Amino acid sequence: MPKILISDKLSPTAVQIFRDRGLDVVYEPDLGKDKAALLEAIADADGLAVRSATKATADVIAAAPRLKVIGRAGIGVDNIDLDAATNAGVVVMNTPFGNAITTAEHAIAMMFAIARQIPQANASTHQGKWEKSAFMGTEVYGKTLGLIGCGNIGSIVASRALGLKMKVAAFDPYLTPDRAVELGVEKVDLDELLARADFITIHTPLTEQTKNILSKESLGKTKKGVRIINCARGGLVDEDALKEALDSGHVAAAALDVFATEPATEHPLFGHKNVVCTPHLGAATTEAQENVALQVAEQMADYLLTGAITNALNMPSVTAEEAPKLRPYLALAEDLGSFAGQLTETGVKAIEIIYAGSVSKLNRKPLTQAAIAAILKPMLQGVNIVNAPTIASERGIEITETVTEKARNFNATIQLKVTTERFTRTVTGTIFGGIPRVVEIKGVEMEATFSEHMLYVTNEDKPGFIGALGSTLGEHGINIATFNLGRGTAGGDAIALLAVDSEVTPDVLEAVRAIKHVKQAKALSF
Ligand SMILES: NC(=O)c1ccc[n+]([C@@H]2O[C@H](COP(=O)([O-])OP(=O)(O)OC[C@H]3O[C@@H](n4cnc5c(N)ncnc54)[C@H](O)[C@@H]3O)[C@@H](O)[C@H]2O)c1
Numbered sequence: 001m002p003k004i005l006i007s008d009k010l011s012p013t014a015v016q017i018f019r020d021r022g023l024d025v026v027y028e029p030d031l032g033k034d035k036a037a038l039l040e041a042i043a044d045a046d047g048l049a050v051r052s053a054t055k056a057t058a059d060v061i062a063a064a065p066r067l068k069v070i071g072r073a074g075i076g077v078d079n080i081d082l083d084a085a086t087n088a089g090v091v092v093m094n095t096p097f098g099n100a101i102t103t104a105e106h107a108i109a110m111m112f113a114i115a116r117q118i119p120q121a122n123a124s125t126h127q128g129k130w131e132k133s134a135f136m137g138t139e140v141y142g143k144t145l146g147l148i149g150c151g152n153i154g155s156i157v158a159s160r161a162l163g164l165k166m167k168v169a170a171f172d173p174y175l176t177p178d179r180a181v182e183l184g185v186e187k188v189d190l191d192e193l194l195a196r197a198d199f200i201t202i203h204t205p206l207t208e209q210t211k212n213i214l215s216k217e218s219l220g221k222t223k224k225g226v227r228i229i230n231c232a233r234g235g236l237v238d239e240d241a242l243k244e245a246l247d248s249g250h251v252a253a254a255a256l257d258v259f260a261t262e263p264a265t266e267h268p269l270f271g272h273k274n275v276v277c278t279p280h281l282g283a284a285t286t287e288a289q290e291n292v293a294l295q296v297a298e299q300m301a302d303y304l305l306t307g308a309i310t311n312a313l314n315m316p317s318v319t320a321e322e323a324p325k326l327r328p329y330l331a332l333a334e335d336l337g338s339f340a341g342q343l344t345e346t347g348v349k350a351i352e353i354i355y356a357g358s359v360s361k362l363n364r365k366p367l368t369q370a371a372i373a374a375i376l377k378p379m380l381q382g383v384n385i386v387n388a389p390t391i392a393s394e395r396g397i398e399i400t401e402t403v404t405e406k407a408r409n410f411n412a413t414i415q416l417k418v419t420t421e422r423f424t425r426t427v428t429g430t431i432f433g434g435i436p437r438v439v440e441i442k443g444v445e446m447e448a449t450f451s452e453h454m455l456y457v458t459n460e461d462k463p464g465f466i467g468a469l470g471s472t473l474g475e476h477g478i479n480i481a482t483f484n485l486g487r488g489t490a491g492g493d494a495i496a497l498l499a500v501d502s503e504v505t506p507d508v509l510e511a512v513r514a515i516k517h518v519k520q521a522k523a524l525s526f
């Protein structure tokens with residue numbers, strides 16, 4: 001039974017869902033803060049469910065040889081080493097919508113907090129002061145909200161701000177003009193946003209491009225008296241530059257939910273009279289935490305139990321409906337790829353995957369990835385279904401998919417055409433009776449299933465060969481399970497593909513290669 005490790009604080013709903021779906025669950029809400037304990041606990045986990053406290057770094061992933069999926073109950077995956085996970089064949093999924101409304105509401109709450117100095121006025125009133133004239137605020141009505149990043153959260157913030165009768169100017173290079181019109185926001189460039197906004201709120205991920213997007217220079221382009229809100233990620237605002245701008249009075253106020261270093265227990269902005277801080281509470285509502293816990297548990301259980309993939313950052317999606325239809329073809333793509341890969345002895349230059357018949361209408365991306373991974377596996381260490389496209393592209397291997405609606409002689413076939421430095425080889429397979437079968441090799445028709453131990457022989461089609469091969473194997477104590485033959489033309493090139501009951505060792509291969517008319521002999525394993 002697959003085992004799930006939950007290493008951050010998640011709603012009990014997640015634990016219940018995992019259990020209801022028949023998975024083993026270990027719930028250790030504080031484990032993410034204890035690296036040594038995490039490294040130990042993850043050793044036999046198939047799935048890791050986290051929020052942002054657990055750092056799923058390369059060494060954590062390497063300590064989990066069985067790990068297949070990391071589920072982030074939330075949006076940001078900056079605490080997960082995506083490359084390390086991909087290289088280890090671990091699917092990383094998040095819950096992109098589960099806490100978006102909640103986080104957008106927090107940004108709006110923070111905007112009001114700094115517009116009306118509510119936290120400061122609250123503290124003063126609790127102290128028994130009645131400082132009615134100390135907290136003069138500003139209306140948001142009619143003001144311009146500058147939105148940096150207009151994705152899931154940014155667009156919800158925009159709709160709430162429009163409801164408050166603010167004007168919204170959005171900077172997001174990936175926001176299409178049509179979407180901007182649909183949202184009722186004005187698409188602007190960053191400089192225009194900086195120059196016009198009364199409030200600026202950031203809703204981008206932290207990337208090389210967005211790091212310090214509010215830098216000393218860009219803060220210098222803002223209006224005097226601007227108010228800044230960051231409920232996205234620490235590092236988007238240059239904290240030193242922000243302090244300087246607050247101290248000079250150029251920035252009137254700032255509201256920060258996120259910090260460059262978290263947990264932030266000490267910070268130069270703490271105690272600043274115009275700064276409002278919350279401890280990364282953007283997603284902290286009962287509703288959002290229920291949503292993300294439920295979604296992540298269902299997604300992870302679906303993947304481990306059915307192969308369905310939702311909201312993955314490093315794998316194409318596979319719906320619950322598609323997963324059972326794809327399963328036999330995934331096995332076929334892997335078997336054909338493994339067959340082609342084991343026969344390949346020189347560098348692969350190109351791989352074409354030809355889908356014919358009913359399989360051409362399925363979700364082909366995972367099939368292609370499975371085939372590429374299986375082809376490259378004998379040559380490249382560490383390749384897997386998740387990282388196969390990246391590795392192929394790094395090696396300059398050209399990948400193409402061809403689709404034809406009709407498959408000759410069969411309901412559906414997958415053909416792999418592998419071009420190496422020396423030649424192009426094809427192998428075709430189909431599913432019959434639910435089992436993957438090879439039906440063509442190098443243009444020669446045949447019909448064989450895949451077995452743990454196989455022997456592949458190419459030979460001249462001459463009398464006596466079959467008997468000699470059977471005798472040679474018998475002399476070496478190798479029992480033949482199935483014997484499949486195919487040939488191009490009578491007397492021409494022929495192929496024998498045998499399933500045998502034990503491993504074909506190098507001495508057996510040597511004896512087979514010595515048989516008259518044999519051109520090539522290879523031991524294969526599946
Ligand atoms: N404070 C919290 O607790 C909390 C909760 C949820 C999400 N978040 C964070 O909020 C942020 C936004 O989340 P989301 O779900 O809206 O993400 P999203 O992917 O839906 O939207 C991000 C938007 O940023 C835009 N973008 C990317 N690069 C940009 C650039 N260089 N300049 C301008 N725009 C750019 C993208 O085009 C996209 O539209 C993320 O950083 C996420 O981690 C924080």
Ligand SMILES: O=C(O)[C@H](O)COP(=O)(O)O
Nearest residue numbers: 051052053074075076283
């Ligand atoms: O990216 C997110 O979803 C938020 O930052 C929430 O993070 P949390 O789950 O640690 O509260």
